[in-house]
Amino acid sequence: MFAQQLINALSLGSVYALFALGFTLIFGVLGVINLAHGAVFMVGAYAALQAVVLAELPIWAALVIAFIISGLVGLAIDILVLSPLRKRDAPHLIPMIATIGVAIMLNSAAQGLFGADTLRFPPGVVPDGSIEAGGLHITAVEIGIIALTIVIMVVLLLGLRRTSIGKALRAVAESPRAAALLGIDVEGLFRKTSFVAAALGGVAGVLISLYANAVYPLMGQPMLHKGIAVIILGGMGDIRGALIGGLFLGFAEVFAVAYIGSTMRDAVAFGLLFLILLVRPTGLFGKANERKA
Amino acid sequence: MRFMRSAIVALAVTTGAVSSQAAEIKVGVAAALSGLAAQYGAAIRNGFELAADEINAAGGINGDTIKLVVEDEQGRKEEAINVFKKLIFQDKVLVVFGPTLSNSASAAHPIAQASRTPVFGTSNTADGITAVGNYVFRNSVTEADVLPDTLKKIVEKEGVKKVGVLYGNDDVFTKSSYDNFVKALKDQGIAVTTTETFAKGDVDFKAQLTKIKATEPDAIVLSALLAEGGPILVQARQLGINLPIIGGNGINSPKIFELAKGASDNLWVGSPWSVSSDTDVNRNFITAYERKFGSKPDQFAAQAFDALNIVAAALKTVELSGDIAKDRIALRDALPDVTWTGATGPFKFKQAQDRSGKPAGYDADQKPIVSVTKDGVYEIVN
Amino acid sequence: MLELTSISKSFGGLKVLDDVNLTVPQGSIFGLIGPNGAGKTTVFNLITGLIPPTSGTITFDGADLAGLPPHRITRLGIARTFQNIRIFKEMSLLENVLVGRHRHIDYGVISMLFSLPDYRAQEAAARTRAYELLDWVGLGGKAHEIADTLSYGEQRRLEIARALATEPHLLLLDEPVAGMNPAEKTELMKAVRAINERGYTVFLIEHDMRFVMGLCEQVAVLNFGRIITCDKPEAVRNNPDVIEAYLGRDDDANTRERA
């Protein structure tokens, strides 16, 4: 059982990390707690579902479509909502509230368009069933999620380290004002980040709905709660933190179920979160002195 | 005012034909059309609309037509209260159906009781719903009524001796049925190997399922709604758990074949309604529903459909005075004696009791059908 | 009255202060000078309890300040201003100074809720004192304006009035004339002297040599975290080490970034 639980924890942790990536990216660069990330995640899932069901596209094409559509939604949110708020230097809670409004709009629009029913991807878009080895079971989707999480993470980390856009991003994350003085196109970077973060959210939406076999308008809300826990655990705005935090939460939940009792799962997960914050007030990877809010 | 009303009534009586076209019986429906419970609310609204259409097409009730006033209560108790007050005091409906969730019902039903308006739950399975008072009715069968039969059947057919239990512990619907499962399991001397829980919105159930699998039960008892029930079936099969799964009302829906395609076999469900129940009424209901809404109905739709028919049957025995307060009381008095054969089979009410054991509202008294899924259909177990 | 004994402070591996010993005598105007980055503000931050020293002790009127939170140190009678002005911008001048009166106002919840005589008397007294302090720094006429609207020099003076409102025995001024024009500087010099004459001990950090030399009775020089000398102004001025410390790098007081 232990080995199977280890696999379960790894895939659940990857699911959380995948969701948290875009979430933490927005916070790290734009300094906004984007409560519409769950809705963008849902948009990605529906976009891919439509692509698969209506246009009968293969799943990789659907992923690309989800990537683009969610990315565009993210871009629209930035242009229409976040950017005007940035221009007038609104305190950081204000954009958060605006994103609540955006989330309500997207969620109810999805319900209007597609109905409230739980839908799923047709069977066979990804290999069904599970691979069995020595009594252990793992599915193709799980392998895909774990692999993709690691790939995205590595790409992002290398990208941030090595490329000029990465360096610019880090400068912006440190201080947007100073970055602007250095001649960095801060607004442009914010746009790109919004696109990429939302696009990643959309891809996460597709993969997680393949994993859970469920697509419904409010599917992003429960993930949002977990995502918040993940990025606090990892240290807000930190890419590695999203991975570590996600895995941490996944392992905490799975092993709480396995060895403590499933009724205590959330209590254990959030209790740990609470404790970690008390010991390390800015999360596992958080900087000692956070950017002044 | 009083004079005016009786004058109108008198006029209506004398000009019979005209009045029968003009008169409308307003019926309130409070359903969760947005929020997390929206998929149940939508099915419920469909069930009512279908029933209203059919009743009106067949000449209405003694010539009067039924007019549905549907309001969204969002699955939240404050909204349910607001909607109930609007329906009862502003729209002056004769009877209120709903709300969708038991939580909201606990908050909203007392308002109907206090204003002497019959209230009829079609999806509220929690204990104590009908303890509020004698104006509270429901045709949603509680698991307490159907589970013993389901368990008996599966013990008889599959020789189940010990089960693992999995339920949603943060939801009234699933928690209530879990409580009833526990009681029925105990009564029938079936051992429980382990009890695991999940929460609404979870995407991963493998940790719990792995643990259950390790305890080697003969079957899994599952109390879940569709959104989680579907994924649970799939993930169980992915983990190589091919045991029978005993479900509650919450997953008694043809949608399970879609949500758990390829993994939906061997799910045992007991309920008065089954999509495979081959009575004329049910067949007609399913056909009409599919024609109107383009999808197969579920239990929530069936119960809503029957509920309006039950009320219509009661109304046929009542002479409406036009005085809403009197008519509400008259309807209440007529309802308990209604018997009806609907999509959910033969139906009658039984009196429920409040906490102190005094008679209160009315619960459904129905026989469950036990069915098991195989190749995308529910097969009735005899 | 204030004594720093072998104070050291490191941030990470970087030693910012190294074995600093200082004694500020009661009733004096004491100056601490040094080039940029010498660690002057760190000295103030240590005294006021914002950060703890790595080693060494600070005593004030014989009391050890170790481990005391800032507000307790303030209550012992130390007040300060900041190099980068930190007034409460959204509040009026009067309110700013009244915050400084915080610990001197003492009424019960009941008095506060129902505006009982005790409450009214204390609030009135606090206001009277606040107006008086604003007058001292020449801002009496602007008591009800929002602090954000003040000029730079005025904001510095408001900060001094606010600090005085805590009724300190020792007033710490962190670069009080930074960014001021000569006229403002002269005015502030007068104000500081007047404050000192009222019995307050003043300890100031400054970059502007002329200001310090004209005002202080004793001047300490900090360079690279160490005190090179502590003496009368003339002696300091002629100290070769000091000259080197200052000439070693240009006097950058004017090119420094303001914020």
Next chain:
Amino acid sequence: MDAFLLWFDEFWAVYSNLVLTLGINALLALSIWLTLACGVLALANAAFMGIGAYAGALATLNYDSPFALSIGVAMVAPSLVALAIGLPVLRLGGVYLAMATLGFGEVVRVVILNTESITGGALGLNGIPQYTQWWHVLLALVIVIFVLARLHRSKTGRAFEAIKVDETAASLMGVDLRANKLLAFVLGAAIAGLAGALNAHLTFFIGPQEYGFDRGVEILTMAILGGVTSIIGPIIGAVFLTLLPELLRGLADFRLIVNGFILVAVVLFLPNGLWDPARFRRWFGSGR
């Protein structure tokens, strides 16, 4: 006059619950405003409301306590919890504090779910007597506004504001940061508990789902949307956010979309919230 009375009777029959909910939500908005006014971004108010609601309802149900006593219990219980978690939690800064307090809310929810014998778990508490009358809510609101307004004008209010603007400077003015933040946190918890008890004794039923993340965010939204510069703002915000869905009821399926849109529009076009004295001064040209 008779016509008015008749109209009022009907209005009250339909909307009494809505009106009382307005008052209760205003209390909640004020409870978070108090901590925000002290620069403390704590989002535990939904949890405190829940603790108050359960404590009050349990006192009424299990001990037949008089309403006043139940209310008292409902205010004291969350205050004690706030006192206990306040010291460690208030060390956290900004967003981390916000998130930790949201996490605390989850812990409270899980505890309620797992203490079934006392709290009824997921099934909640049923059949709570409907004690809350309109004047209870009005009285509570008047008292809370009075206390907060007085507090705001006192030395404590000035200390709160100073902390909000600049913690360090405030502490160097002799303001005890921990004590003042804790005071705001505990008082806020008491007010939230009061609102919880009033709500519980109005709606017959309480369940653990009502006091989670969504409610926490909703309370915050009411305060921010209304504007936090004065005590009026949160009240306006609560009224606005509670009424909006009801006013939009006629839009049926589009209701929530419009609701979300209005929320975004208010944030975009009214920077300091609905109630912004500075804007009013600009608009009406007076002021200094």
